[in-house]
Amino acid sequence: PEYDELVSAVKNGSVQRDFENAQKQAKAIHSLLGINNDLILKVVDFQEFMKPVSKSKKVNRKKIEASEPTVEQEIVEDINTSKITTVEDINSSKITIVEQGPIHVVEDSLVSDVAIENNESKDDEQYQNDLNDLVDRARKASIPAEANALVRYTRSWTEEQRKPLMQAIHARLVELDELNK
Structure with a gap:
């Protein structure tokens, strides 16, 4: 109940409880999207990450949020860099049709x-x-x-x-x- 978002994310399959399953899921998503680069996975302690911050420290909360990159930002950056590399690979490769089979x-x-x-x-x-x-x-x-x-x-x-x-x-x-x- 304290971490409803985390529990719902685990139930929906977007968060894994152990490192091996997270690695397998990330590889599956990469292979689905056609991305062939190394995975960099980071274990996040959600008890530290989702600690409720007291309301009296509003100024500190903004600094903490701005200084610590979130997991979502890291994933988006990783996907964007992998997309850029795949687009560059596609643009740099010259595809020639050697033989065309039946359509x-x-x-x-x-x-x-x-x-x-x-x-x-x-x-x-x-x-x-x-x-x-x-x-x-x-x-x-x-x-x-x-x-x-x-x-x-x-x-x-x-x-x-x-x-x-x-x-x-x-x-x-x-x-x-x-x-x-």
Whole structure:
């Protein structure tokens, strides 16, 4: 409770309890960022670092804060110097492409576009086959219930897609009505 910030930092993984884990974490972050330089780790005694300063010594507190570099400042300076060295390394190196392999991202996106177009054409073919079959069955329906039952096969269709079938069913219902009279 006295060091809530420290406890929350340890729980969130930004502070390590022992030197080895801190070293491993710093190396992991450096390798993630692509930084290849030596690590300089400093063990900080947080009881000394986070000692509450009495309120009567406001002038001294400002001097102490200004004179002692904080851990955050050291980390920022270390990262900035490592970034500068990596930027200098990048600028000084001359990259030449010797061989270029297949570019999977572009290839995959083109393949997926073609697959979508093929699926759409397959869907259109399937729709036409289903529509022709249902219209044929509507023309051959012997009772109104049989003709009306064909609508249930078109639940996933749009109104525009259903229109030819509905016209065929309507025509057959009119024929059946005339036959029953």
